[in-house]
Ligand SMILES: CC(=O)[C@@H](O)[C@H](O)COP(=O)(O)O
């Protein structure tokens with residue numbers, strides 16, 4: 583079945599449950615419990631970003647998620663030897679290679695796949711050989727898609743951070759860029775996903791892009807859970823995505 587005909591999947595990113603836990607150094611709130619709540623409310627998968635500095639998700643969280651989750655885990659990872667070893671040890675369903683800078687507050691942009699094909703190639707090859715579905719977190723930019731084609735990745739995830747922070751005509755132009763790049767990726771046999779900075783207010787136009795197969799959403803859902811509970815927030819996001827697909 584092509585991505586365009588399937589239901590748009592929701593991957594819930596639980597990183598910032600771990601941020602709250604780590605603020606006190608204990609074990610509450612538990613990201614694995616959050617993953618179960620998200621699954622109950624309609625998440626199709628769980629996303630977790632194991633950063634080099636372990637500021638939120640930690641190695642033990644990945645081990646627990648792999649042991650206990652009944653829905654697929656998408657491990658976000660930098661292209662480093664340490665992360666490759668961890669991914670190969672746990673063999674999650676998917677691994678999304680993301681850019682990472684220790685000083686950044688969050689992932690500020692997409693991976694420059696076009697500028698570092700040679701560096702990425704062994705990571706893509708070794709993850710793929712271990713049956714892990716490899717994705718590249720890139721800007722919606724035809725040059726980056728061309729690099730993804732050269733690297734033969736099955737999936738790309740478009741960084742929607744720019745879209746999320748723009749208004750008016752600039753946002754409309756960015757949405758068009760996302761839609762054109764989703765179509766270009768799909769035309770080249772790559773399954774397009776999207777995520778970063780998506781909220782109840784901005785998700786619908788993105789979810790309506792027919793080629794997109796999956797959205798990964800975290801920070802907003804965890805924040806909204808403070809007011810309305812995680813299950814309710816995830817269920818509402820799920821409903822908005824379904825409405826967008828008519
Ligand atoms: C790669 C990505 O977009 C998400 O993992 C998101 O960045 C959450 O983690 P941070 O907030 O630490 O960037």
Ligand SMILES: NCC(=O)COP(=O)(O)O
Nearest residue numbers: 595777778779798800801
């Ligand atoms: N890859 C994007 C992601 O997992 C979630 O990003 P955000 O919703 O936490 O900004």
